[in-house]
Amino acid sequence: MISFFRKIRQKLLQENRITRYLIYALGEIILVTIGILIALQINTWNTNRLERIQEQTVLKQLKEEFESNLEQIDLKIALRDNIISSATEVLQYIDSKTEVSKDTLFQKMSPIVMAPTFDPIQNDILQSEKIQLIRNEQLRRVLANWPTYVTELKEQEEEWVKLYNNFTSPYLIEIGLSRDLNLYFYDNPKNLN
Template sequence: MLKFFRKIRQKLLSESKFTKYLLYAIGEIVLVVIGILIALSINNSNDLKNQRQKELTLLTEMRQNLKIDLEDLDFNIKGSFERIQANEIILKALQERVPMNDSLKPYYGNIIGNFQLSNNTAAWENLKSVGVDLVSDDSLRNAISNLYEVKYTYLENTTKGVDDGHQWNTLYPQFLDLINMDQVWVSAEPVSHEALMDNRKFQETLKMNLFIRNFMLDQYETIHQDVNSLLDQIERHLLTLKEQ
């Protein structure tokens, strides 16, 4: 009987040691898992911080690019107004058969020429290279893509496909034949102002030029508003990033 109780005692001791070992092993595993989770959390936090810093840098660069674009747009808008005014005055003078005088020379000198937006795309190209998803605000990301991929592209295609074509294929050849340029965009005088009063082709060309000039002016003014709106969005988002 004593031998039997000794066997039971040894078994219980053995089971107790196993239970303690099992609990210790489970504890070690839990600690390892917790350590891994903490390390992953720190790593993810650092990655997110690096992403936001990169986003901040790129958007700051884009803000500067867009401000330069605004200066270019201001120049194009001002120049478009001047071309429109010159074309209107010369066309009216011809239609109303106003005699040639020195006051018309500056306007003759300004009937030709168009403009093209030299938009700065450095920040946009950098953003595309790392992925536009870097911009954490959905609305801002869509606005950026829409400006660079849609609106700027449409303006460029319209300038090259429509405006340039009329300027250099239609208006400029007639200008060379019919007008003597004293100084580009300063002064010019027609070979015969009186002959232009009856030159229907030249007057129709001026009318088409006015249509295109007004259309392009509207495009520049619209994009000017779009750029200002996007700048406001970027400014607000930059403040948010700096507060994080």
């Protein structure tokens, strides 16, 4: 192919047809440019295709991670609801001055010894450049804020644990209920689930 074009060029130069040679050279330049543009377009298409495949992989990993985190947080919410429900019942006993047995009272108070904490699975996708593969801008923004939400939740949990360790637990020890509450806590299967 190259020799064919070389022969045409040489023939035009030998015949002193400069105008035709320039037109031919211009045509050859246009042909090469079109070839380069087609190659670039194919390369861009292939790069985009590979990025979409990577995006799907990243989204699949994130989905699995967040489903696992959601399962964990649902469990923690249920535990906290149990603590709140039990504490509310104890407060109702106090407010209404209802007499209850020691066993009932300890059974209702036992969930307060729990300190359920959320420990999410976090992989390096959110901190890496892979997050840029996600085309959905809103999703990318929410994912970028996820570590902040987790940090805020952990800070709230730490406050709860400090409150329990600094005030509730010492008070329960002081009035002699700590050991019994712990025994009731571990005897109740609902607390251990």
